[in-house]
Amino acid sequence: MNQLTETKIITLPKFEDTRGNLSFIEEERHIPFKIERTYWIYDVPGGQMRGGHAFKEQREFIIALSGSFDVVVDDGTHKQLFSLNRSYYGLYIPCGLWRQMENFSTNSLAFVLSSTKFVESDYIRDYEKFLKYREEYEKQRI
Numbered sequence: 539m540n541q542l543t544e545t546k547i548i549t550l551p552k553f554e555d556t557r558g559n560l561s562f563i564e565e566e567r568h569i570p571f572k573i574e575r576t577y578w579i580y581d582v583p584g585g586q587m588r589g590g591h592a593f594k595e596q597r598e599f600i601i602a603l604s605g606s607f608d609v610v611v612d613d614g615t616h617k618q619l620f621s622l623n624r625s626y627y628g629l630y631i632p633c634g635l636w637r638q639m640e641n642f643s644t645n646s647l648a649f650v651l652s653s654t655k656f657v658e659s660d661y662i663r664d665y666e667k668f669l670k671y672r673e674e675y676e677k678q679r680i
Contacts, residue, residue, distance in 0.1 A: 542613040544632045545620075548599070552626040561626040563651065569599045569630060571653035578603075578649045582642040589638045592662040592671070597653040600639075601628035605646025612636040614672035622648075634675060636668050 550568055553560045565573045579588050589609075600609060606623035613635055620629050628649075631637055639648060654660065662668045 541632045541634050542611060542616055542618060545611050545618065545635065546630055547620065547627050548630050549627045559626070563599070569651060571597050573651050573653070574655050575652040576650065577652070578647060579639070580647045582646065586642070587638055587640045592636045592668050593633050594660050594662065595633050595654055596660055597633050598631045599628050599651040600631065601625060601649045603647040603649045605643040607642045607646050607648060608640050610638045610640065614669050634672070636665065
């Protein structure tokens with residue numbers, strides 16, 4: 539199985555109530571990793587993009603807690619677009635894939651759960667370096 543096919547929408551538990559709905563996430567149960575860090579992205583100006591990088595080790599789970607946005611996931615050969623617009627599901631992204639977030643609606647809030655603490659050396663921020671990284675990764679798999 540390649541990493542792009544491992545990228546998937548995961549539906550979270552949802553308890554509906556007339557007083558308001560409730561959803562939750564449990565590490566290694568609803569998402570396939572232990573949560574080491576959380577962060578959120580908000581107040582994104584119209585037309586701006588976030589992300590635009592890959593991780594060597596870090597895996598992520600991204601939820602649109604409010605509003606909507608798209609996540610484009612790229613393995614260097616194929617791209618897949620995921621639209622997030624509900625707070626009871628999110629996108630699981632394994633390591634080794636380029637990701638970019640775009641088309642943020644007004645007042646959107648992206649909540650990200652990460653499998654690692656912040657380590658700058660884990661980031662691949664240049665797309666050409668990412669393509670070389672993927673080429674080496676594919677050679678090692680053969």
